[in-house]
Amino acid sequence: MENKSAWEKYKAKDLKELDRVSEGYKEFLDSCKTERECVKKTIEMAEAAGYKDLDKVLAKRAPKEGDKLYTVCMGKTLALFRIGSEDLENGMNILGAHIDSPRLDVKQNPLYESDGFAYLDTHYYGGIKKYQWITQPMAIHGTVAKKDGSTVDVCVGEDPADPVFCFTDLLIHLSAERQQKKASEVITGEGLDLLIGNMPLAKTKLAKGEKEAVKANILAFLKDKYGMEEADLLSAELEIVPAGKARDCGFDRSMVLAYGQDDRVCAYTSVLAMLEENAKIGKTACCLIVDKEEIGSVGATGMTSFFFENTVAKLMTALGKDSFAATRRCLANSSMLSSDVSAGYDPLYAEAYDKRNAAFISCGVAFNKFTGARGKSGSNDANAEYVEKVRRIMDDEDVSFQF
Numbered sequence: 385m386e387n388k389s390a391w392e393k394y395k396a397k398d399l400k401e402l403d404r405v406s407e408g409y410k411e412f413l414d415s416c417k418t419e420r421e422c423v424k425k426t427i428e429m430a431e432a433a434g435y436k437d438l439d440k441v442l443a444k445r446a447p448k449e450g451d452k453l454y455t456v457c458m459g460k461t462l463a464l465f466r467i468g469s470e471d472l473e474n475g476m477n478i479l480g481a482h483i484d485s486p487r488l489d490v491k492q493n494p495l496y497e498s499d500g501f502a503y504l505d506t507h508y509y510g511g512i513k514k515y516q517w518i519t520q521p522m523a524i525h526g527t528v529a530k531k532d533g534s535t536v537d538v539c540v541g542e543d544p545a546d547p548v549f550c551f552t553d554l555l556i557h558l559s560a561e562r563q564q565k566k567a568s569e570v571i572t573g574e575g576l577d578l579l580i581g582n583m584p585l586a587k588t589k590l591a592k593g594e595k596e597a598v599k600a601n602i603l604a605f606l607k608d609k610y611g612m613e614e615a616d617l618l619s620a621e622l623e624i625v626p627a628g629k630a631r632d633c634g635f636d637r638s639m640v641l642a643y644g645q646d647d648r649v650c651a652y653t654s655v656l657a658m659l660e661e662n663a664k665i666g667k668t669a670c671c672l673i674v675d676k677e678e679i680g681s682v683g684a685t686g687m688t689s690f691f692f693e694n695t696v697a698k699l700m701t702a703l704g705k706d707s708f709a710a711t712r713r714c715l716a717n718s719s720m721l722s723s724d725v726s727a728g729y730d731p732l733y734a735e736a737y738d739k740r741n742a743a744f745i746s747c748g749v750a751f752n753k754f755t756g757a758r759g760k761s762g763s764n765d766a767n768a769e770y771v772e773k774v775r776r777i778m779d780d781e782d783v784s785f786q787f
């Protein structure tokens with residue numbers, strides 16, 4: 385099979401380089417479990433590579449060849465630019481990937497006590513198989529915007545000294561009836577409430593008439609640790625994700641087992657490609673890592689917002705090309721690799737794949753000419769000529785790839 389020879393070629397070529405990228409990737413996964421954390425970490429990496437805040441640079445002067453710039457949308461979406469020698473109207477070469485991952489979001493009125501247990505009510509985000517989330521150690525990551533105008537970042541469950549949380553399951557001996565249910569029904573979205581406590585607040589500390597001592601104890605902890613009130617949860621973004629670090633998988637350490645690889649595998653590699661490439665370029669290079677892909681690229685920080693267009697318009701204005709048309713010309717002349725994970729062939733679920741058109745793990749980057757369902761519904765079908773250009777670049781540089 386052609387795929388196998390590609391892997392042989394790659395193995396022979398540079399295992400050290402593969403290790404370097406993989407170790408950095410696992411670190412990225414460990415410190416970036418939310419879109420905000422990804423943006424924060426990427427800014428650190430970008431600044432270390434000489435990238436500057438786009439707005440600060442443009443406040444002083446026009447962008448010029450060789451400039452390395454970054455700009456952020458609400459802490460959740462980020463664009464990197466490396467300005468080339470060509471007119472920006474000639475377009476850019478763009479890499480894009482998403483940094484949001486499926487998870488459980490905490491609802492706005494989440495905290496309740498039931499029969500001596502304290503819970504957080506959740507709303508799932510993105511496509512999840514609900515049954516995968518129960519009986520696993522969970523962490524809470526996020527940001528609370530308090531009424532005094534300050535914000536506080538929360539991350540509990542990642543440090544080995546931290547507690548973790550969990551979604552409970554019913555013991556096997558009481559499950560005869562539940563075991564008959566379909567996988568999509570046995571654990572429901574509304575059923576996923578996170579267990580966060582069981583200890584009542586001391587009677588001496590309990591407000592008069594307070595009946596929910598376990599909930600009161602949790603609130604006392606939140607007040608003490610984060611200076612927050614229950615009402616501050618109204619303006620909080622707390623994401624529940626699997627706790628723990630990325631691990632090598634297999635005796636041969638050939639794979640990575642971790643939460644959030646969709647699509648941080650493309651985000652990390654795109655960012656790395658952007659930051660490490662320093663050759664002289666004609667067309668401006670751009671890398672976008674974006675939020676909200678998992679729920680349809682909607683909202684102020686998703687790709688259907690005007691953040692990217694507005695940023696390009698900002699660059700055009702700074703270049704003295706203050707027109708709608710210049711921005712549209714730049715976008716129309718641009719090329720993009722819109723990255724995301726592809727399904728990797730799994731022999732244990734062979735029936736789900738078209739083997740001759742499936743991607744194989746460790747056989748190189750997978751390109752999807754088109755996506756979509758049924759009659760390519762919802763697809764973005766890349767032009768044959770564009771696909772040929774991409775193929776040629778990969779072949780010329782002797783890089784393994786597959787379709």
Ligand code: MN
Nearest residue numbers: 646647724725
């Ligand atoms: Mn994805």
